[in-house]
Structures are given as structure tokens and as C-alpha cells.
Amino acid sequence: MADNDNCEQLKYFSHIMDSVADGVFTVDRDMHVIAFNRAAELMTGIKRADAVGRPCHEIFRTSVCDNGCPVREAMKKGKPVTNREVTIKNAEDKLIPVSVSASILYDDEGNPIGGVETLRSMKRIYAIMDSVADGLFTVDEGMHITHFNKAAEEITGVSAQEAIGRPCYEIFKSEACTGACPMVEAIATGQSIQREVEISDRKGRKKLISVSASTLYDAAGNVMGGVETVRDLTPITAIKEEIREKYSFRSLVSRNPAMRRLFDVMEDIAASNATVFLNGESGTGKELFARAIHDLSPRREGPMVIVNCGALPETLLESEIFGVRKGAFTGATENRPGRLELCNGGTFFLDEIGDLPLPLQVKLLRVLENHEFQPLGARSPIKADVRFITATHRNLEEMVAEGTFRQDLYFRINIVTLNIPPLRDRREDIPLLVDMALQRFNLTYNKKVRSVSPEVLKLLLTHSFPGNVRELLNLIEQSVILCRGTEITLDHLPTNFLGQSHEQAQNTRRSGKIPTAADLNALLSRYSGNRAEVARELNIDRTTLWRWMKRLGVKEF
Numbered sequence: 001m002a003d004n005d006n007c008e009q010l011k012y013f014s015h016i017m018d019s020v021a022d023g024v025f026t027v028d029r030d031m032h033v034i035a036f037n038r039a040a041e042l043m044t045g046i047k048r049a050d051a052v053g054r055p056c057h058e059i060f061r062t063s064v065c066d067n068g069c070p071v072r073e074a075m076k077k078g079k080p081v082t083n084r085e086v087t088i089k090n091a092e093d094k095l096i097p098v099s100v101s102a103s104i105l106y107d108d109e110g111n112p113i114g115g116v117e118t119l120r121s122m123k124r125i126y127a128i129m130d131s132v133a134d135g136l137f138t139v140d141e142g143m144h145i146t147h148f149n150k151a152a153e154e155i156t157g158v159s160a161q162e163a164i165g166r167p168c169y170e171i172f173k174s175e176a177c178t179g180a181c182p183m184v185e186a187i188a189t190g191q192s193i194q195r196e197v198e199i200s201d202r203k204g205r206k207k208l209i210s211v212s213a214s215t216l217y218d219a220a221g222n223v224m225g226g227v228e229t230v231r232d233l234t235p236i237t238a239i240k241e242e243i244r245e246k247y248s249f250r251s252l253v254s255r256n257p258a259m260r261r262l263f264d265v266m267e268d269i270a271a272s273n274a275t276v277f278l279n280g281e282s283g284t285g286k287e288l289f290a291r292a293i294h295d296l297s298p299r300r301e302g303p304m305v306i307v308n309c310g311a312l313p314e315t316l317l318e319s320e321i322f323g324v325r326k327g328a329f330t331g332a333t334e335n336r337p338g339r340l341e342l343c344n345g346g347t348f349f350l351d352e353i354g355d356l357p358l359p360l361q362v363k364l365l366r367v368l369e370n371h372e373f374q375p376l377g378a379r380s381p382i383k384a385d386v387r388f389i390t391a392t393h394r395n396l397e398e399m400v401a402e403g404t405f406r407q408d409l410y411f412r413i414n415i416v417t418l419n420i421p422p423l424r425d426r427r428e429d430i431p432l433l434v435d436m437a438l439q440r441f442n443l444t445y446n447k448k449v450r451s452v453s454p455e456v457l458k459l460l461l462t463h464s465f466p467g468n469v470r471e472l473l474n475l476i477e478q479s480v481i482l483c484r485g486t487e488i489t490l491d492h493l494p495t496n497f498l499g500q501s502h503e504q505a506q507n508t509r510r511s512g513k514i515p516t517a518a519d520l521n522a523l524l525s526r527y528s529g530n531r532a533e534v535a536r537e538l539n540i541d542r543t544t545l546w547r548w549m550k551r552l553g554v555k556e557f
């Protein structure tokens, strides 16, 4: 009777197990399968009769069977293990993601006699993960991959089948894996970590990816691993490159309409042999323009000689430009050719022509008019086969009016004039120049800086840049040197720059004067066009700000 009862009970429990939707199986102390329900059969494709009596690791073949088996862990700790994500293999060797919970089985005396494990299919949630456009993978606490979605397969070129169960560093092969691993940091700090890292895909191609790593917790709040989303930045880098190429002219970059108009006429100007006058603040790229004209001109095979008129005292400058003949003065013991002579057949770039002393202005005028010059102490003139390009940051018209610059020389040099706008009037160039500078200084300093943070960009877009492009490039160079990672943040900017930027806004406010259009534009851009905030910053009401904007022709942001 009792045997019959037991038999009935077993049948009864067997029915219960088979009607449970999760896979359930039990093992003895040696990990041999004792019971195996219908859902476990469906999940694994293994019949109950084939499973019972075999060691469970032969059936499930998971990455944790050897190390990290949930049933063994439950037995060792004396308490259940819940919601552990593992990937089992079915009879056809397909990977099946499941969430596992394991508990201990006791006999009537309370002695452990084995374990029971439930397997809940994660297919649905993993199907959702697979439909995410970004790469996404999960790891257990030992950094073994437990899930690897379709986009992660595409980015790395490694299939989920190969990746699952392997340590993530073997798949991503990034320098970050041995140094600043975002996943390790996320798990250690409990914070979400965003970073750009370079990985090698299956074919060894380097790829820049942006990752975001977070910790995974089980229902009881215990750390069970990590999850990382991965975005391939290669297309963005390619687009950036394309944009830069599109807006490049020789080594000059700009997307500003006024600058683009200059680029458009450069080839014609270069071909003309006409004297060119470059007018623009210091650091706006005058020398680069001069080089571009020379490189595009028929004189490109000849020399390009540069003389900075502000760099030398008058007497030295004169002998430097025109040369000296032996005996011209005491100490002139031999013939020394001037830069003009050395420039024969090339382009002569006179920088800072506004600093040229009046007596030399007369001599230069003669060269421009007669195409010949006389070295100091020479008896006869020499032919000057040079093309002149001059430049200054000064206002030559004002100097002519003051009498410090000769009007006839001004007319002579001012045949073709290129006015180069200051950087504050073409802020749209700032991101482009930043990208160019990052690429340049990464090469110089062997760094991997890819971007500046949004806060830094905002600050750069609102700074007035009195030193123009040169100042911007210096700033990026200093920041790249200080930056160990891939992004320049406020911490990498020199403190004097941070101070200046703050002061700029304060000065506008304190002066009580109507700010310039450039200042208003800068403030509007800093506050993303929020007029109320700009008005607060300037300590004025919104109507006054509106009036100023109208008067200065400042458009809404």
C-alpha cells in the first residue's frame, strides 16, 4: 500500500514538474540527473530517458559547468543561487540563453542529497537585445561573455557562438583591456562608465568604438557581471574626414562663406603674378594663404622667402632684404646677398609690412615699380624677378592717414587684397579646426584623443580668441599633451584659459556698455539661444537685450 502511495506521489510530482513552464531538473550529490521535466526536454532537445543518470555537465555543456556551477555553489554556500545567466548548448549544439536558479535538496534528516535547478528561457529578452542597433554584450563576474548580440557580431566580426564563454579581452583585443577596462571600472565602482576605445576586429582592423559599461545585479542585489553597449565610430570618423576634406583648401580649413569665397579665387590669383595684400589679425592664417598662393603659382618650383618686417631693427632689416656689397660699411668684409636676391624666380612674402620703417618703404616702392633693387654699397641695380605678397594685422589706411605709411606704397601693394576674417567672426570653423588639431597633435605626441567634451566645445565656441587660429591650436596642443584618454575635458584646459573665458563675460557685464555683436553672439551660443539667461548674465532685462540684438543685427540663435 505504502509503495503504491509512493508511486502515486512520484507520478503526481512528475505531472506537476511537467506542467511547469520553466525547465526543471534535479541531481544527486554527484551531479547525476535524477529528474528532468518536459520543458527541460524541449529546451535541450534531449529526452528525459537519455538525460536521467548522466552527469548534468554532459547535457548542458555551459561555460560555468567546470567553474561556477550554480548547484555546487548553492551546496557550498548552503543557500540558493538565483537568476544566474548562462548559455547552455542544446542537442544540436545551438546556444540557448537561460536564467538559472539552483537550490539544495535535503532528506528527512536535513542532510543535503542533491540539488534542483530551474532554467528560464531568455530567448525573448535576447531577441530584444539582438534587435538593438548598437552592439551589446554581457559578461559574468569572471569577465566571460554570456551574451553577444548581432550588432556586436558585426562590429567585431566574431560570432556569438564563438564569443560566448570566452573572456571578453580575447574578443575585443583592445589596449583598454589591460589598462582602463570600462567594464572592470563599472563593476568596481557601481557607476556607468562611458569611454572611447580602439579595438581590433577579427581581421585585425583597428576600430574606434564608443562603449558604455554598467554593472548587472541579480534580484537580491548581488553583482552578477556587467553589460556593455558598443557603438562603432568608424562611420562618424569617416564622415568627419569627409567634411574636413570638403572644407579644406591646401592646408587651410574653413566652412565660413567669406573664407570659402577666398578659397574660390585663390587659383586665379595665384596664376596672375599680381602683388597680393593679406589683411587680417595675427594668427588668422595669413602665412598659410601666402604659402598656398606660392604653391599654386607658376613660381612654385622657385623659393618662397619670408621676411618679418617687425622682427629686425631698421639697419639690419635693410641689409637682410637688399643685401650688402663688400666695403659698403666697416665690417662689410664680403658680399652678402639679400633675401630679395635669394628669392630670384620665387615669391617674396613680407610679413608685418605695417612695421616697415619709412626709409625702407621708399626702397621697397622702387623695387615694386622698377623690378630692380640696389644692394647696400652696390654700384648698379640688380633685376628682381620676384612676386610680392605682403601682410599685416594693422589698419594701413589709418597709418596712411597718420602719415606713418606711404600712400604710394599702399596703392602699389594693394592690387589684390584678401581680407581674412578673425576666428570670432567664423565660429563655425572652431569644431573643424579642433578636429584638424586633434589629428595633428595625436600624431606629434602619439596620443589617441578623439574629441573634446561638450562643455569644452561650448567654451571654445564662446571664447573671443584674440590670438585667432594660433591661439586655438596652442590650446588644443596643450590639452592633448595633458590628456591621457580619448576626450579633452575641462580638466585638461590650461587654467589661464578657463579664467579668461569667465572674465570675458564679466567684463561685458561690468562695463555697462552695449556689447559688440560678436559678444552677444558668443553669449547666445553659450546659453544655447536662451535670451532670458543671456539677459540675466548681462544684468539687463529681456526687452533691452532684444533691442540690442536688433540694433546690432544679431539674429536669434
Ligand SMILES: Nc1ncnc2c1ncn2[C@@H]1O[C@H](COP(=O)(O)OP(=O)(O)OP(=O)(O)O)[C@@H](O)[C@H]1O
Pocket: 251, 252, 253, 254, 280, 281, 282, 283, 284, 285, 286, 287, 288, 289, 351, 393, 436, 469, 470, 473
Ligand atoms: N584656416 C586654417 N586652417 C588650418 N590652419 C590654420 C588656419 N588658419 C591658421 N592656421 C594655423 O594657425 C597658425 C597661425 O597661422 P599663420 O601663422 O598663418 O597666421 P598669421 O596670420 O600669419 O599670423 P601672424 O600675423 O601672427 O604672423 C598656423 O599654425 C597655421 O597653420
